[in-house]
Amino acid sequence: VQLVESGGGSVRAGDSLSVSCAASGRSFSLHAMGWFRQAPGKEREFLGAISMMGGVTHYADSVKGRITISRDNGKNMVYLQMNSLKSEDTGVYYCATRFVGSGWDVGSGYGSWGQGTQVTVTT
Numbered sequence: 328v329q330l331v332e333s334g335g336g337s338v339r340a341g342d343s344l345s346v347s348c349a350a351s352g353r354s355f356s357l358h359a360m361g362w363f364r365q366a367p368g369k370e371r372e373f374l375g376a377i378s379m380m381g382g383v384t385h386y387a388d389s390v391k392g393r394i395t396i397s398r399d400n401g402k403n404m405v406y407l408q409m410n411s412l413k414s415e416d417t418g419v420y421y422c423a424t425r426f427v428g429s430g431w432d433v434g435s436g437y438g439s440w441g442q443g444t445q446v447t448v449t450t
Contacts, residue, residue: 335444348422359425366418419443
């Protein structure tokens with residue numbers, strides 16, 4: 328599965344933004360998907376994940392209540408909706424496919440990664 332993120336950009340604090348991840352290949356619906364971000368000078372951070380059919384989601388405590396992850400298997404797409412953005416949300420946002428049975432919030436449990444999309448939140 329190849330992944331391409333899009334929808335990043337520069338927004339103001341308090342705004343909302345949705346980023347998307349387009350997947351190629353027929354096996355998209357066989358993968359749970361995760362979203363991560365990497366801020367400048369920091370390690371990659373788990374944000375949330377969604378199960379194969381979209382019925383189960385997991386969110387990091389740091390962003391819970393401000394983000395929503397959804398997917399459309401018919402379109403091979405997964406989405407990350409972010410609200411009430413803060414300057415600390417600035418970073419490169421990545422989607423990734425999760426290995427079956429791996430931890431939801433561990434980066435090493437994810438296989439294919441996109442190239443990332445930059446989100447910059449200004450105050």
